[in-house]
Amino acid sequence: MAHPSGSYSVNAEPSDESEDNEPLLRDVTIPPLCCSARLNLASLMFLGIAVVYGLRVNLSVAMVAMVNTTGEPVPGLNGTVRACPLPAGPDNTSKTFEQPEGTPQYPWDAETQGWLLGAFFFGYLCTQIPGGYLSGHYGGSVFLGLGVLGTATLTVLTPLAAKWGPYWLFALRALEGLGEGVTFPAMMSMWAHWAPPLERSRLMSMSGNGANFGAFVAMPLTGYICQTLGWPAVFYICGGAGCLWAVFWFLLVSDDPRTHRRINEEERDYIIASIGHQGSGHGWSVPVLSMLTSVPLWAIIITQMCSNWSFYTQLTSLPTYLNNILHFDLKSNGFLSAVPYLAAWLCATMSGFLADHLIERKVFSVTTVRKLFTLTGMLFPASFLLAVAYSGCSHVLTIIFFTLTSATGGTSGAGVFMNQIDIAPRYAGFLLGITNTFGTIPGVIAPIATGYFTKDHTMEGWRKVFWVSASVNVCAAIFYTLFGSGEVQPWAIPKDEDDKDEGKRTRSVSA
Template structure:
């Protein structure tokens, strides 16, 4: 039987246990120091995702100033104000996700063919350029702005799948959690930064400068991206021989990136892949439901004005970002010390990241009128859900490193569908009865997370699947 290094981490049965010791012993010791090339890639990706999310959420903040006809402090630049209804604003903001969902799979496929560096860099550069054009699109009319947002979604849709393609070449199995979660933390920190800074820009310079400043910063950062990032360790001019040997030897079992053909039939029949897909759908349902509906819940049920405390509204983003980093460090610690295998670690962190938020949601309707406790529970839910970043969210690379970008595109598409459906479902439930509607919305989200977790624990895996090995012909 051919030996595969990722099989050794799973701890799933005697075959995995038999292979584990010799393979781990073969890997040269090379710590992920702050000056290592792979740690540098994690930091560059952190900033890139930071910039991507700043561009992504800029309109959701600026649209308040764009439609507020009673500004107390008019901009010295006399920024235009538009008379858009709430329904029109909702269509404008949601148009991003329709474009975003269309390029997930395409981005993963193209990054497997052409490399993660050019695909991610091109997507980020195009997003930055489109952001610069948002004020002009708004002047031309609502339809132009909707089209611009959809194009922005199309451009950003390739970023995450391309990132996974890069990590499949750079992240040793025992370091994936920390490296990828350091990068992913840029998303939540970028959201927090945009929430904090965009309002100041709107008041002092006018809302168009939100897009001019953020778009210009994005374009400048893209220059750094293309100069600093290399597709794989063999192409990096400054990497040490020791680090290159460590990365290459630890990933030698997984083969090169996929070609033009993909084993689509085998993928469709793979229960471990379905386990990831269903778990991602359920997790994203809860995440997007909280992210989009929490302010409305606090206003309608708790009669709480979030504007009185900006720190409170940013706590979930700070907690989520820090949670990603800490969970990644802990997951890799458990793997490196061989306390648990890959499959066990992924399922443990998925269980914590799905069960605890579900329990917090179920508890909310029974708290009563204690707004402080409810806010703490909802904030904790958004913080703890970050633990899935070391669980189901990176399991794609464990089971199919060659196709990680493509598979991330597939599962992310399902997650985006959940993000579109969840707020709509909440609106329908709440419109029938306020108190009962919110309780049912929380219960449905919790039940979905429980179902997704059970399915993932039953069928999830930490080993490379037969159809993902390089010597397997496309089906």
């Protein structure tokens, strides 16, 4: 419906009749979500995103086993405490981790590790916008499927690249980032065709939260595989899982409910009627200038950049922190690194359902809901990261605060991280490519900055890491509160629909 501001919202609950007394959704039955084609799509997306996130984070845990110098004590300077004391007796495991015979290890220092952990994001930056643009034109299923398949295939080559040297491994990880860069824009493009406005939060949260679930599964599994089969097996197994998923994806998925072979007529009509013109592709032409000058879009871009700084810091550096500072053994390291992502997965999924409930019941507007969940997902993690910084050597407090950081951060999944489809549904994939490109910059810089701050393995260095992350979160929360929006912007309205609305207004004035 048209708003006085000139914006357009498909998120508001549709009225029974249009201005011309033409029925809109009166004769369309809302089919249950359970066992539906749109839920099946969300489930397959969930598994695919879980796989690619597992491929993304497994190096973070495997790095502890790949490097034979992590956890080495660094002499104190001027009485400074460099790390927590080693556990006494048999629990003292802060030594080079034993691997099956013949498993190679490498003498990479903290800065080299930081570059290798950040290499993925150099490639990830490059394909976000092209992936979103092409997905919006051709459909997202093929790009999402090939993105996962390509990343999985390259992952299998990781042990060979590591053997050749850090430069080769850096290049391989950057290529993996190129392949995975198209996945999230492609997912957003598909939901523009599949997600009814009143179900967007839950469907997109369910599928996108595969990221947290993938991290939750991959981290302890990686630690277990490293100590039982050797770290190279991690990349063979995870890469094989991605290839297997791609087979099911290409067999079962369709870009649009109109072309889906197994959807029932009732569900197809409901999706098409509820999305309307906004479910159409954008063609080759996009309003780039209008996008560049859109304040709500820049609110998303800046907020995602700031939020991702703390997310990527924790994603890539938590295993190293638990090893170098708290001296957890590798199996415990993998499990404890994963616990925060289990909490984030559960919290983000529930937030998606709650956000849809608030919108459907008209408790708050879409804009208010997005801002509310974004504020929660930015300010609470900032406070808990600072609590981690001053938890000292307490294992229990550190894990509790890291878990609370991720859990509360998960609520932003129902906020800014799905805001593109609110402000421009038909350009959602392209916009996600833009916002994710900017949002990936912290993925490049944060691990390198962490490596720089923590090169001496000091508690003081890690406190700087946490303070920086908390500060950027607070800045993002303020900015989004001031400039964020949940309404479809005028430049995102299809021209034929805009002309139709203008005709209705003209007829109304004539009458």
